Amino acid sequence: MNNKQIQLLVDVLKEYSKGNYSIELPSGSDDLADEIRDILAELKKTLASNEHLPLQQARIKKILDLILQYASFNFSEKLEISGGSDDLDKLAAGLNTLGEVFENKIQEVYQSNEQFKKLTVVLETTADSVTTITPEGILASWNKSAERIYGYTAQEMIGKRPDETLQTDDSKAEFRNVLEQIKNGKGAIDFQTKRRRKDGKIIDVSITLSPIYNDRKKLVSISAISRDISAHKASEQTLRESEERFRLLVESIKEYAIFKIDPDGNVSSWNKGAEYMTGYTEKEITGKHISVFYTKESIQKNEPQEDLETALEDGFQRSVRWKLKKDATLFYAESVCTPFYNDKGELKGFSKVIKDITEKQKLDDAFRDQREQIETIIANAPSGVIVINEKGEVLKWNSKSEQIFGWKLEEVINQPMHKFIMPERYVSAHYHGLHHYLKTGEGPILNKTIEITAMRRNKEEFPIELGISSVRAGANYLFIAFINDITERKKGEEQLKKTYEALNLSNKELEAFTYSVSHDLRAPVRAIQSYSEILKEKLNNTQDEESKALMNSVIRNTKKMAQLINDLLELSRLGQTEIDREVISVNKVVATVLESLKDNESFKKTKFSVSDLPEAYADFNLMIQVFQNLISNAVKYSSLKKEPVVTISSLQNDNNTVYYVKDNGSGFDMKYYDKLFGVFQRLHSQEEFEGTGVGLTIVKRIVDKHHGKIWAEAEIEKGAAFYFYISKN
Incomplete structure (x- = not known):
């Protein structure tokens, strides 16, 4: 049945109770609606004709059963109608009361849902990570912004401890300490710390932990509002706000207890719903006074008798209070008690309808807790x-x-x-x-x-x-x-811009100076080399061994100086060179480099393992320099091994093609990794391996100009591997 038919059914019940049978349900395709419509048509005929009294028990039972099935949201229990002595007034009173109860229940559910929507609407739009943690430190909720910031879904995180998943080794004790402070009564706590994302990345976050108490001053939850402030720390980008949502809690009405009471207050009939709700079977409860459902406090206030007296005076009695089950447990109940009479106007007893609204009460408590959480979160939002x-x-x-x-x-x-x-x-x-x-x-x-x-x-x-x-x-x-006040950030950005411009100018001046000095040194160094070779030829015809050794030292060191000058010139040129990108064959690049090294003695004894390499969008000549340096280094640093091996291959990582050159050579200590790509930085002595300390700096400059990344892994005497990728754009 649709909403209009629902409301109309309530109206039909109330009008029939007044003797007005002109109102009917509209036609529809719903089977339940059609069946109720047919039965109501027969009920109208029966009610309109006094000659058919007493009413047919089976037919009235079927009508009320169908009405209750709809009105209680698929409630399937039966209403027992005894004898044939009930007249129109009894049925009218019952129908009218049922109509009012169901109408009020529909309105109550609607208003509760609307109130909850208004209370949660603000939190559904927040962009910060908003989570709740139990006092024991277990995650209870996890919003979409938390998933965006940390990389974990709600399914992966709810029920887990954040200190076992998100905390770094240094911050685990910190989290437990802050949690303990909250549990010991401290108010909201703001702090900045580090967290580990699902992808392993360590991020800086600002966190506000706030205790949430119920109306009994008991700590029920802890709200955690966190924001990724890594971008602020690096002055690179601002935080984004995104919507956060809290899930809407819903309740559904399940069952009614429907039974009769004699004029003295003793139970005379009992349905399955009542048995399910209270735990009493019909045999156990029939003949017992209704006070068995009342608490000790209610009995002391004479509420069982007062409820019946109110029903007699007002025509019905409605109450919402705690009641007792057979096992002495409490349940929160909403009940309606209505008197009924025989055709002589004599009181025959009372009908009572009870609804267990314990879950609704819990939901109301949850609503209150949610309101408190919402207010706490908004009040403490950064x-x-x-x-x-x-x-x-x-x-x-x-x-x-x-x-x-x-x-x-x-x-x-x-x-x-x-x-x-x-x-x-x-x-x-x-x-x-x-x-x-x-x-x-x-x-x-x-x-x-x-x-x-x-x-x-x-x-x-x-x-x-x-x-x-x-x-x-x-x-x-x-x-x-x-809203965030970004006054200080803007000042920092402006200062950063000025610093960057000044640094860029200094770099250009330094590059120009390096180029100029290196260029000017080439001519005298070449002259020294030439004259040294001439003197060496002359000394070869003499027996002066000491002079020969000194001359060889001069020639060796001038060669080193010439190589250093060439490397410095190449490094300075890179700062001014515009890259010429195109789709290139990396296989061709590697083949070109290997061909150029074939006369090298160390190269000749090295075993190479070269895979088929994907194409790249890069500058062909600059890529030759990259592989020239990496392969030369691999050959050089593995030359002392008995069976040197150099591997050249690639792999896929996060949609990037990563190229790598790996050797089984001397390797290096990773604690000196930060020096690896610095100019003139060397991790081996000249006596072990010759070099200028500029080659890897050139490689990194080229990779940086391609908006890529280079890194290395190594272990002493077990070799080294250099990885790099370049951006696709």
Whole structure:
């Protein structure tokens, strides 16, 4: 049945109870609706004719059974109708009371759901990681922003301890210490620390832990609001706000207990729903006084008798209170008691309908806890949170907003927001955008993070980072703004820009100086080399061994100097060289390098393992330099091995093609890794292996110019492997 048929059925019950049989259900295709419609048609005929009294027990039982099946959301128990002595007044009273009960229940469920939606609508849009932790340190909730920041899904994290998954080795004790402080009564705690993402990356985060108490001052949960501040630490990018959601809790009404009571208050009939609800069988409960369901406190207040007296005076009695089951456990019950009479007007007893609303009570408690959590989260949010309605009036204004703008909540609540935070030049555009969105559903700045100018209480203008989201609250829209004061960040960015420009200028001057000096040194070094060779030839005809040794030393060192000058010239040229990218064959690059090294003595005794390498979008000549240095180094540092092996291959990693050159040579100690790519930095002595300490610096410069990355892994006397990839764009 649809919603209109639902409401109409309630109206039918109430009108039939008044003797008005003109109202009917509209036609429909639902089987339950059709069956109820047919039975109501027969009921109308029966009720309209006094000559058919007493009413047919089986037919009335079937009618009420179908009505209860609908009205109690698929409740399938039967209503027992005894004898044939009940008249129209009895049935009318019962139908009227049932109609009112079901109508009130429908309204209560609707209003509860609407209230919960309004309470959770703000949290559904927050962009920070918002999680809840039990007092024992177990994750109980995990929003989408937590998944974005840490890489774990809610399914992977809920039920686990964050110190076993997210914490680094250094921060595990810190988390446990903070958790203990919260449990010992300390209020909200703000701190910055490090966390480990699912992909292994260590990030810096700002965290606010806040205790959440129920109305009995018991710690029930801990809210954790965290934000990735790695970008702020590095001054590279700003945090993004994204929507966070909390799940909507729903309850469904399951069963009713329906039974009769004699005029003295003793149970006279008992259905399966009552048995399921209370634990008493019909045989056990029949003849017992209804006080067995009442608590000791209720009995002392004479509530069992007062309930029956109220039903007699008012025609029905409704109550919501704790009741007892057979096993003495309590359940929260909503009940309606209605008297019924015989055709002489004599009291025959009472009918009672009871609904177990313990789960609803728990849900109400959860609603209260959720409200407290929401208020705590908003109050302690690291960003300013402002909520406005369709008129632009302020509905929420957290403490961070007070701190940013200088206005107190009581000063701005229900007032137009623009009066307090917006420069005059933006007001017209603000309202134009608001009206345009309400008319068309289009908002160019919604669900985006922008930078704009705001105004403090003292009229000072300053930069903010602003994210706005719209949410539906019933028939209207709410607009939630998340605001960060970025004044200090802007100052830092400006200073960083100036520093970068100054550093870039210094680098260019240094490169120019290096090029100039290196270029000027080439001629005299060549002259020394030439004259040294001539002198060497002359000394070869003499017996002066000491002079020969000295001359060989001069020639050897001038060669080193010439190589160093060439490397420095190459390094300085790289700073001014524009790369010429194209799709190149890396196989061809490697073949070219191997061909150039074939006359090298160490090369001749080295075994090479070369895989088929994917193409790359790169500068062909620069890639030759990269592989020339890496392969030469591999050959050189494995030359002392009995069976030197050099492997050249590739692998896929995070959509990047990673090329690598690996050897089984001398390797190096990874604790000196930070020196590996520095100019003139060498991890072996000249006596062990010759070199200038510039080759790997050149390789890194080339990879950097291709917007790639290079790294190495090594172990002493077990070899080294150099990996690199270049960007595809």
